[in-house]
Amino acid sequence: MPQTLKKEFYEATTLQIAKKLLGTYLIHESPEGKTIGRIVETEAYLTDDAACHASRGMTKRNEMMFGEPGHAYIYFIYGMYHCFNVVTAKKGIGEAVLIRALEPVTGIDLMRERRPTVKKEKDLCNGPAKLVLAMGMHKNLNGVILDKKPLYLLDHTAFGAKSPSTKDIVATTRIGITQDAHLPYRFYLKDNPHVSKKL
């Protein structure tokens, strides 16, 4: 029986949670319909890591990162995109996991309507801003709890897939950052075609 990810799921380090989120499912029930994607790529952002928005203290932009674990942190970037994170550390710390890629599972026609220029299914959600568009997420979901409608996470059993084992997970450097760029804080499912960039 699939479970939504609850408080206990987040009783772990941010790096552990970034790996544990691989193979779980993100569900968005929007007015246009339901879309579901399997998480296949994540990045961890720690509070003492210069690439992390929270590393220089709380601001209006990043305040949700300092909230309770299991909530959404959605930020605006490059003048036209949004990216979606799962808040991980205890309230007041400021850590999160960026969701970088999904394997489309349900509502693929709706994802295509939302991203009409995309030709191949594997290009629908293979990037942090692409998946936000395909899933129909918006800044108004910033700060929502991720265990109920309209936005929630289901564990890896939800669609009968096996839980990824350690040897299926690749750890490597994060994408698009300049500070602390050497840290191996990106994780993805080996051999999954929906990952944004391989080694």
Added chain:
DNA sequence: AAACGGATGGGCT
């Protein structure tokens, strides 16, 4: 297939 640059606007080192 890789590299490059333009789009576009909020936040602040």
Added chain:
DNA sequence: GCCCATCCGTTTG
């Protein structure tokens, strides 16, 4: 003013 956890179409090799 400059930077930015991006994307995409175009150019280059």
